[in-house]
Amino acid sequence: MTKETYTLIKDEVSVKISASVPESLRNKRIKRTGVRVYKDGCLGISGYMGEEGAGDALKRAEAALAYKIAYPGQPSGNLVRSLTIGGKPFTPEALDAEVAAILSALRKDFPQFVLSSPSVKTGTYTEALKNDAGLDLLSAITLHEFVFLYKMNSSSSIMDGWFAYAGQEYNRQAFLAHAGNILGAHLREVSLPAEGKLPVFFDDSEFLVKNIFARELGGMTFGSGGSLFSGKTGQKLFNEGFTLYSGRQEEHLPFFDAEGVCAEGFKYIENGVLRAPFADKKTAAKFNFTPSGTADAAYDGTPTAGLGGMKIQAQAKTVKEMQGGAPAIFVSMASGGDFTSEGGFGTPAQVAFLMKDGKLVGRLPELQLTSHVNEMYGKDFLGVSSDKIMPLANNRWLGFMMNVRKM
């Protein structure tokens, strides 16, 4: 029998903003520990919160073996690694002061807007996976996540747009410059140059345009034949420049997954060729796949294949070079769209900006975007830029040629 503990610690401070002023300051320290036991091809799990309860949780986990939750193969072992990323988080007082300074600057420069935020937060997020097969992994990531929502004073909408930053390094001037780009562009209303097929850019972390891969590359669906891509491993389905991989660390996730698999850079699609679905160990064993190192789990839950950190390989061109002097669109907010079961794509774009030479020119009216997965990631794929949307964060520009028309 192998015993394992999976510990998640969230140590976080956040400030909530309402009507352009700080409303509250919140501290959070939550520790959750899962206890797993592996025996005779089965897995038993339980867990506890806080510092006390390890003994009882182990007894419950051992008892849970009776449920016969199959776990073929072995738990990860014989690996000791610890990685700490980022410096110290803001103290509550420092975060409070930083938010006040940001708000003061933005109120002065952009009095036309009301600002709010569910949480401007900073924290250290620790995950540890240890077992008596020699596994001892620890990740401690300090992350600042500043999300600001804005609306025009004259607007009757809940929000008119947003800007954000997530990263380890913070610089007020860089953040304010990014905010200024967005807010300044929002104030300049421009019209759509023409309806039809146009270059459309998204933040490369935008899940909406990637969710078809989350849906269709799930190992169980893929292996069972129910995916659009089932049976097409090794086939060139997409653009030569399209490589889809697991970039957990770029997405501020631990270097190991919930099963202790370390597979940074695991490729799902490489240069347009379908390579593999994402799979946890159990699914991988069932269909003879390779574990993708992206298993998620609740602290007391069975690890299940996830898609954490799904990234598209950046190319050598900057966004300016990708645009080639032609006007383009940056979609800042697109809510409610989806891919159909056949791969068709449609979404409203509630907030979009006109771009020229890599710069935001002005705010466009609401748009309707349509395409198909085969075209978006095939002949209409423009790629991911070499340059970042803002220097402090990892987000880059992701472009497609798409059918665009006004709502």
Added chain:
Amino acid sequence: MFKFPEGLYSDVRVEKVRATLVQYLKGELREMRERDTSGAFIRVYDGKRWYYSSTTSLDKIQEEIDRLAKLAAPSKNIAEDKVVAKMSSRKGVPHGFAGKDLRKTSLAGKNAFLSSFFPAVTAEKTITMWSASYSDTFTHRELYNSKGGQSVCEQQLCGIRIGMTFLENGHTFTEGAMKAGGEFSELGDFKEILEKRISQSLDFLRNSARVAPGKYTVVLSPLAAGVFAHESFGHKSEADFMLGDAAMMKEWHIGRQLGPDFLHISDDGAQAGSGFTPFDDEGTPAKKTTLIKNGKLAGRLHSAVTAAAMGEEATGNARAISFEYEPIVRMTTTHFEAGNMTKDELFAGVKDGLFIDTIKHGSGMSTFTIAPSLAYFIKDGKIAGPAQISVISGSVFDTFGLIDAISDKVELLSFVGGGCGKMEQHPLPVGFGGPFVRVRGMSVL
């Protein structure tokens, strides 16, 4: 119980939860667990700012109160603060759970109950992938505040979800069946629901045709109408979005005509089901809030904070997803009220339109969207075959004005395994539903 500091308003919410999850993936058991969690959320308010802490150390709540108090600036006049004035000072009668307590039902029994529905799925060979889950939650909440207010409430929710992917001749279609309620007995008709959904899905897989984009008369099922009410309108009724926002207050002034005079929408935390909130997380008891009456804006949803700021009454809508978060203004069970004709009359008035039966997801801002799953053509008042629709959308204001019929029977729905998301808090259990709602000239893609 706690020593609350002078010159400040403070409250403590203690939450103890037993949650069960049994989950299968294509017939293989993946999860089977009972989870007991407990934690507390502490708030301190000095008349200007709120200071919060969440902790799993219930023996250290007093320490956290004292620590937060040191960050705050006590005020002699805190009792007169208009936010504090809205906080309850009553010791409510404990609201215990009176039904069959599912904590006393064995995990094996719950597993057997879930497994009893599998034959209907495995018998259908076009289902290439499926998942099934049973979940239940028993929540015990206690709230104590520095005004002497106390409330204790318990609630329970359980449900089953089965998701299925159908594959035939290279075409796929994904649908699901779900039933939720306060007790096991409320899930009794799930077999019929599941079998009907499988039959509908096969029909859709084999016979659906793509809808040409355009403007259509659309009939929304109680589920779709509920999503529409929740996404398109409910969120805009949450008063925290209006604080300090003169433009929004003007646009959303009480009495504004939004739709026809037979249009009524309510939010009701006293309704049994997934939105049931006998006391909110500030201790305010549940009440029914009429949001639209006779087509006019009639009310909005409040916490004590927003009620104080806008000079209105707290409505019992201050809710948090768990002890980790502060209560914010959220919906409970939001729904259209009964309307002006029968369902048959409503359909009979459609010559060439669409019926949205189930949905994949919805979202709402100035423009709302609903992504339908099972949808149908309507020809001359009759269902005329399944229809593939990417999304329906429209502006909230315009769409209310396009409603021209509402049926006369309300169906309220409960859910498990998901819920409403707002800001960082997701998922919060809510209920919604309504009658059938007919909308003219809706944009369909």
